[in-house]
Amino acid sequence: MSLNNPFQVNYDEIFVPNYTLPELFLCLDGTEIKDVDEWMKKRRPEILELFKTHMYGRLPEERPGCFRYEIFDTEKNALGGIAIRKQVKIYFTEKEDPSLDLLIYLPVDRKNPAPIFTLLHFYGNHTVTEEKAIPIRPQWDRTYNKYIPDENTRASHSKTIPVRKIISRGYGVATAYYGDIAPDIKDCFSHGVFGAFDHIFGEKRPSDAWGAISAWAFGLSRIMDYCEIDQDIDSKKVAVVGHSRLGKTALWAGAQDRRFAVVISNNSGCGGAALSRRKFGETLRVINNAFPHWFCDNFKKYNENEENLPFDQHMLISLIAPGPVYVASADEDLWADPKGEFLSAKNAEPVYNPFGLEGLPCDDMPDLDRPVMGAIGYHIRKGGHGLTECDWDCYMNFCDKHFNYKG
Numbered sequence: 001m002s003l004n005n006p007f008q009v010n011y012d013e014i015f016v017p018n019y020t021l022p023e024l025f026l027c028l029d030g031t032e033i034k035d036v037d038e039w040m041k042k043r044r045p046e047i048l049e050l051f052k053t054h055m056y057g058r059l060p061e062e063r064p065g066c067f068r069y070e071i072f073d074t075e076k077n078a079l080g081g082i083a084i085r086k087q088v089k090i091y092f093t094e095k096e097d098p099s100l101d102l103l104i105y106l107p108v109d110r111k112n113p114a115p116i117f118t119l120l121h122f123y124g125n126h127t128v129t130e131e132k133a134i135p136i137r138p139q140w141d142r143t144y145n146k147y148i149p150d151e152n153t154r155a156s157h158s159k160t161i162p163v164r165k166i167i168s169r170g171y172g173v174a175t176a177y178y179g180d181i182a183p184d185i186k187d188c189f190s191h192g193v194f195g196a197f198d199h200i201f202g203e204k205r206p207s208d209a210w211g212a213i214s215a216w217a218f219g220l221s222r223i224m225d226y227c228e229i230d231q232d233i234d235s236k237k238v239a240v241v242g243h244s245r246l247g248k249t250a251l252w253a254g255a256q257d258r259r260f261a262v263v264i265s266n267n268s269g270c271g272g273a274a275l276s277r278r279k280f281g282e283t284l285r286v287i288n289n290a291f292p293h294w295f296c297d298n299f300k301k302y303n304e305n306e307e308n309l310p311f312d313q314h315m316l317i318s319l320i321a322p323g324p325v326y327v328a329s330a331d332e333d334l335w336a337d338p339k340g341e342f343l344s345a346k347n348a349e350p351v352y353n354p355f356g357l358e359g360l361p362c363d364d365m366p367d368l369d370r371p372v373m374g375a376i377g378y379h380i381r382k383g384g385h386g387l388t389e390c391d392w393d394c395y396m397n398f399c400d401k402h403f404n405y406k407g
């Protein structure tokens with residue numbers, strides 16, 4: 001096969017290899033899972049371990065560090081009076097560093113604790129809204145790959161998190177900059193939470209030590225810890241969202257931490273929702289070469305060797321069952337393999353059914369901009385790679401359906 005593009009990746013269905021997905025209900029010891037109870041007690045923990053060992057990596061211990069936070073800003077009249085704003089510093093250890101700044105907006109106009117969307121974002125909290133009270137932290141910036149604070153970038157990414165719209169639908173938002181947890185660079189392992197905890201491993205990082213996606217997911221769980229103590233947030237209605245590499249992160253966070261009530265993956269692609277065995281768009285070789293710090297070292301064994309993975313990404317989604325999960329693609333985002341994302345969501349369905357849930361109520365990929373929503377949701381939007389207002393509309397509709405939200 002000759003592929004006429006610089007990354008030597010395939011964008012043609014004709015070249016998708018024949019593959020067989022590993023079976024959801026067949027345990028490593030050959031026993032077959034017969035009911036929900038066996039799934040939860042035996043197969044689910046086994047699959048979770050496989051993902052830790054071979055892909056995302058394992059934390060140095062079950063729950064490293066402590067949970068400490070400080071609310072450093074509360075404004076009851078934010079965004080022109082429609083929202084309450086809070087800013088919270090969450091520390092990972094007894095020391096000042098590392099820490100993450102959580103930016104929270106909640107609707108003022110509500111009787112009960114607010115359901116919220118939580119997400120990590122790419123550029124610093126000051127890029128989310130125009131409010132001057134959001135400090136610019138000296139931090140690693142992915143555009144320049146160095147630490148730079150910059151006033152010119154205030155509100156520059158407000159489109160990816162349409163806070164006012166989210167508030168008007170009765171939801172809150174809690175968001176943090178992913179670089180506060182660990183910088184997205186190849187030698188991240190002496191910084192952020194890695195710098196704080198990797199000494200627990202001893203001299204050498206093991207081949208299944210956590211990669212950056214696991215570190216960011218760890219940060220999301222600490223945000224969840226905070227949600228559980230904030231009386232203004234309904235901690236039973238926290239939806240975790242993520243775009244692209246942070247969509248991979250949202251899925252991995254939701255697979256491990258069952259406190260997230262809804263899990264949403266936006267254009268997460270390879271290493272996220274897309275099936276690895278299809279080798280369509282980005283492949284394991286390509287992702288491991290470009291981003292060697294995202295996954296554990298063991299994952300590199302599967303470069304050009306996808307068929308020997310003991311799982312595929314439908315099993316990542318299956319770990320979220322019976323929790324609602326939403327996978328979203330964009331038709332021009334072939335790099336992320338929209339069809340592979342759909343098939344992954346669809347192939348997780350057999351785990352939802354025994355819980356009495358309908359899974360993903362469509363047999364084939366739906367038409368463009370026609371979201372389908374069961375316990376599993378899916379849409380393919382027109383356009384390119386990105387988190388857009390249309391995507392957010394679907395996520396809010398999906399959460400309305402599952403939270404049965406009544407203000």
Ligand code: GCU
Pocket residue numbers: 243244245246267268269270282287290335
């Ligand atoms: C790259 C990478 C993807 C990733 C994306 C992103 O394109 O290859 O795997 O999802 O960056 O995070 O924007």
